Amino acid sequence: MLVDLAGGWNPMWGRLAWSQIPYDNPILAPLFVAVVVGAILVLGLITYYGKWTYLWKEWLTTVDHKKLGVMYILIGLVMLFRGFIDGLMIRTQQAWAVGAHSSGVFGATHGYLTPFHFGQIYSAHGVIMILLAATPLLVGFMNIIVPIQIGARDMAYPYLNALGLWLTAAAGALIMISLFVGDFAHNGWFGYAPIFELQYSPGVGVDYWIWTMELVALGTTLGGINILATIIKMRAPGMTWGRLPIFVWATLSANVIALTSFPALQVALALIAADRYLGAHFFTAGLGGNLMLYTNLFWIWGHPEVYFVILPAFGMMSEIFPTFSEKPLFGYITMVLASMAIAGVSWLVWLHHFFTMGAGPYVNSAFSVATMLVGIPTGVKVFNWAFTMYRGRLTFNTAMLWAIGALFLLLIGGLTGMMLAVPAINYMVHNSVFVVAHFHTMLLVIVYAIFASVIYWFPKVFGFKLDEFWAKTMFWLFSAGTVLVFVPMYMLGFMGMTRRLDYVFNTVWHPYLLVMEFGIAVYMLSVLAFVALLYVSIRDHAKNQVGADAWGTSRSLEWLTHSPVPFYNFAVLPHISARDEVAWRRDNGIDHVQPDHYEDIHMPNNTGVAIILGGLTFVLGFALVWRIWWLCALSLLAIVALVIYRSFKGDPGYIITAAEVEKMEKEALRREAQISK
C-alpha cells in the first residue's frame, strides 16, 4: 500500500465489506429490493417470451449505428430519470429543512437527508445529468442521424461505435451500483481540491466519481474520433462541404471540441487518482502541489464540454425550424461559421468559472471579454432562426413548440451568462443559486432540443409518429415546471442564497422554495405524460404510419430513404445535387423516382467483443474503486488480450446480394403505397 487507508483492506476483497452495503438506510434498502424485484421480473419476461437470442443478435451485438443510437438514447433517458429523482430529492430537502424549527427524520437534524447523503445526491445529480444523460442523448442522435444525412451505410468504424456505447453503459452501471455498494462522492460534479484527497474523503465515493467520469470521457473521445472520420470520409458522391446538412456541421464542430478537450479531463482525473492511489501531491497544499491547478485543468475541459453539448442542440433546432416553416434555413454559411466560431472561442474562456481565484484585473478582464465574444456567433444563430421563421408557413406541432421554447430559454440563459461574465457581478453571485439557474436554463435548451428531436426524428427511426395530444400535454407541463422551478431560483440567487445548502437558515426564502417544490411536482406530471405518450403512440402505431418524408415538408437527406430506415440505409447510395436534397428533389418532381437496378451491398458483421469489453471495463472500474488489485490486473489483462485478438481477426463484413436488396425494397415500397392510400 502506498497510501494509508481508513478501514480495513484485504488482498481478496480489497476494501469491500458487508458494512459497505447500506441495508439499514430507510430510502436505499427498499429501493434496492424494488430494483432486484424489477430486474428479476424483466429477466423473467425475456426468458418467458424466449427473447434472449433476439436481444443478443439484434441489439447487444449490433454494430448498426441506428440501433446503437437508440440504445444510447435509452441509456440517456433512464439516466435522465435517475437524475430527475435526485433533483426531486434535493428540492424536497430544501423545501423542508428551512429554519431552526424545521423537523427532521431518518437521522437528519433538519429535513430527511443528512449532509452526508445530501452531498452525494447533488454530486451524482450533476455528473449524471451532464455526462450520462445529456451527452448520451446527444451522441445517440448524432449516431442515428449523421450517417443517414451524409448518405453513408454506417459509421467509419462500426465496431468502435459499439465499444463507445458499452463503455458509456459501463460508466452508467458504475454510478448506479454506488447507490447500493459503498457511497458516492460529495465534492460536487466538478470536484474540489483538497476535499477529494484521501485525507478528507477517505471512503470510496470519490473513487466512484473518478472512474465513472473516466469511462464516459473515454467512450465519448472514441465516439468523437468515429464521428469525425465518418463525416470526413464517408459522404455520398456529390455531398460537398457546402451541401452538408446543418446538423452535420453542428456535430462536426461539437466533436472537434470533444476530441480536443476530453483528454484534459482524463488527465485531471488521472492526477487525482495518482494522489489518492499512489500518494502523489498534485493537488494538495503541501509538497509543492497546487489546489487551483485542479480547478484550472477541470475547466479547460469543462467549458468546452458545455459547448460540446449545446452545439448539437443548436444543430437540431436548425433542422426543425426550416421544416416547420417551409423555408430553407436562413444564412447557412453564417450558421456554419458561427458553429466553428463558438467551438473556437470555447477554448479561450475557462477562467470565467474561477474569476474569484484572484488572478487580478488583467487576467479577469481578458477572460471576461473572451467570454462575451461567444455572444456574437450565438446572436447570429438566433437571428438566423428568427429570419427562417419570418414570413414562413409555420406549423406549430410539438417538435416546433419545443424548438421555440428552446429559443426563449437560450435568450434567458445567454443573457444571464453575459451577466456572469462581468467579473464585478460574478464576485457577487459566484456559487449562488443564480449560477445554478443560469446553467440549468442553458442545459434546458438542450433538453428542449432533444425532446424536439425525439418528436421530429421518431417517425424516421420507427416508421410512425408520436401522439400529438400527449406530446403537447407533456410540453406544457414541462414548461410550467421550468418556470415554477427556475424563476424563483433566479430570485433566490439575487437574494444571496448560496448553492448546495442541505439546511436553509433563512426563513424568508421558504415561500420561494415551496413554489420550486410545487414546480418539481409539475415536472413529475410531465414525466407521467411522457410515459402516456409512449404508451398511446405504440398502441396506436398502425394509425400513425408514415412514408419516407414523414412531415411532407422535410428538407435533408435522411428523409429520402424509407421510414423505418432499412439497416443498409440506402438501397442505392444517392447522388447529391443540392444543399437541401429532399426539398430539391421534391421541387423537381423526382422524389419518388426509384433506381432501375440494385447492386450488392457490403455491410459489417455483428460482434460480441464490444459488449464483453464493456463488461470487463465495468469490472475494472469496480475493482479500482474497491482496490481489489488482483481483479484489476485480471480484467485489464483480459481487455488488452481481447483488443489485440479483435484487431488481428478484423472483420471482412458480408454481402447482401442485389436480389435480396430488391426484395426488401419492393416490400418497403409496398408498405409505403399502402400508407398513402
Place this chain on the structure above:
Amino acid sequence: MSHDQDDPTLHPEVQMSTSQGYFSGFAISSILMLAATFLVTSHAVPPFGLLMVISACAGMAIIAQIYFLLHIDVSEHNIWNTVALVLFIPLFLITIGLTWWMFSQLYLHTMIMPGMTH
C-alpha cells in the same frame, strides 16, 4: 468517397509503423518518465531547477511520442496528420500559455512565489 475496400495494411500511415519504432517510442518515453520521477522523489536538484529539468523531459517525451508512436509529419500523403498538428499546436500554446499567465498573476497578487514553501 465511397467505402473503399482495399487492403488497410497498404495505407501509407500503416506502412510507416514498425514494431521497432513503437518499441523505441515506448522505451524513450518510459526512460524519460522514470528519470523525472527519480529526480523528483530524490530531490536531487533545487525546486526551480527541478521544474526546468522535468519540463525538458516532458518536452522530449512529447516529441518522441509524436514522432515514433503517432508518426505525425507534414508530408503530402499524411495530410490529416498535418491538420491534427495545426489544430494541436495552437491549443497547446493556449492551454499552457494562459495557465502560466493566470498563475503567475495569481502568485503576484497573493504573494506566493513558487519555491517559497520549501
